[in-house]
Structure formats: structure tokens, C-alpha cells
Amino acid sequence: MKQIFKFIEKYFFIVILLAVGISLIYPKSFQWVLSNYNGINVLNLMLSMVLFTMGTTLKADDFVNVFKNPKEIGVGISAQYIIMPLIALALANVFSLNTALTVGLILVGTVPGGTASDVITFLSGGDVALSVSLTAVSTIISPILTPMITLLLIGNQIHFNPVDMFVSIIEIVIIPIIVGLVLNYKFPDFCAKLKDYLPALSSIVICLIVAGVIGANKQAIFTSSEVIIVVVILQYFIAMLLGFGVGYLVGMDKKQIITVAIELAFQNSGLSTGLAKTHFPSMSQATVPGALYSVWQNFAGSILSYVFRRYSN
Incomplete structure (x- = not known):
């Protein structure tokens, strides 16, 4: 069983491509991901599971690193919440994306760093401690910065409530991370054993989310596929450069x-x-950039990690 989970963790990009393929052939097979059961949003619940797993891998020492490396942390967080949103806004304007795709692209730019970055950093021979600290800090401050920057960039075009978004991020991100942190503090040995399985479990959940979104927006993706795919790829590589x-x-x-x-x-x-x-329910296409970005960043990252490892030596 452990070998299966390790395989999923190592070859995540293959699993996510398989999930995407199935969702395009049988789009209704993942329809449940975007459903609500007894008032519970399944997609948000699944995201909370991913952030909970992140919390179980964190310790107080990870946040102490912030004070040990203030320059690196400051530069990384500033880039995260200044450069990435501006890239998204610039690309949306250059390619004249419609309102829904613009919203989705802006949200990709204003959310915190993803947990997959820690794994790719490790495979690339980077500074894993710095990566964990950047991911943790950007995630913890996201309830404030994500709604604020999103409002600043698109608030004059689209009405939404940043306070509601703040509450959503607290519920989806902060509470699960805190629960995970507490569990790791109280039962460190148990959480250490979970580390063999949780990355793969998180990968599976992300695959299901991506498959659900792509399946539900199959027609929209095909009608605007060339443009939004090019934009997503450019957003990734411009950010990297x-x-x-x-x-x-x-x-x-x-x-x-x-x-x-x-x-x-x-x-x-x-x-x-x-x-x-959750916050732009009338714009189904707004979920598309995030789903496509998830596919691309993991596929490209898995390949680029080999190049980066050679560069770091």
C-alpha cells in the first residue's frame, strides 16, 4: 500500500493527466465534486482536507525560520503578492479575456503558494526550509491579502464581498491548518507515520477537484482552449523567470x-x-484558469525539477 502512495506522490503529473483525460471523456463522472450535500460544499471540504494535511507536516520551527531569514522571506512574500497578481492582470488585458476568465486568472494570481512547491523544491535541490516557510507564511496571511488584492484589481468591474472571501479563506485554509498543527503537536509520532500517505492523498484530492472543474466546463474549455491555455502557460513561465x-x-x-x-x-x-x-457562482468559466493552472504547474514542475537540480549543484 505504501508503495502505491509513493508512486502517486512521485508521478503526480501522470495521475492528474489521467484524471483530466477521464473528465473530458466522461465529464459527468466527477460532477459530484462541485455539488452540495446537506448544505456542505464538497469542493471546499476537499480543499480543507488538503490544508489539514499541510498542517500536520508543520511545526513551530517552520515559523521560527521567518525570523532567521527575514530578507529571503520578505522578498518571497512580496513577490508572491505583488508580482503574481500583476502578471495575471497584465495577461488578462493583453489577451482580452472575458470577465469570467479574468476573474479566474486574477484569483490564481492572488492566492498563496501551493503545497506542491515544497515537493518540487526538494526534487529541484532548492532550499526546502525556505520553501516551507514561504508557503506557510503566504497561506497564513492569505485571508487578508487575497481578498484585498482581488478587490483592488477587479473590484471596480465585478461586485463581490471581500469580507465573505476573508471568512471563506479562514474556514477553508486557516482552521484546517491550525487543527493539523495541533494534531502534530499533540501526536508527533502519529503524524510522522502519516507523512508516507498524506502527500499522495492530497494529490488525489487535487486531481478530483481539477477533474470536476474541467468536466463541468468541457465545452467552455474547448471553445476558448487555445487562448486560456496559452495564458496559463505564460503566467507560469513569466512567474518562474x-x-x-x-x-x-x-x-x-x-x-x-x-x-x-x-x-x-x-x-x-x-x-x-x-x-x-463560491464567490462568483454565476461565472462558471471563472473556475477554469485554476483547474488548468493546477494541471500545468505540476506537469511542467516535475520536468523542470531535473533541470533545476543540475543548476543548483
């Missing part, structure tokens, strides 16, 4: 430069999808 540039300009070492680049490009796209569905 700017991450390298920022790290180099502030004098980081090779491992730290790789880490900042990965952290900037890897977004919590599942959260962006959940926020799009």
Missing part, C-alpha cells in the same frame, strides 16, 4: 533563487478554483 530575476537581484544563493522562483510560480490553484465557485 521573474522569480529567478528577483532572487538574483537581491543576492540570494542558487538554492534560494530556485526556491523563490518555484514558490512564485506554484500557486494554490485549488483554492482559487474554490473561491471562484
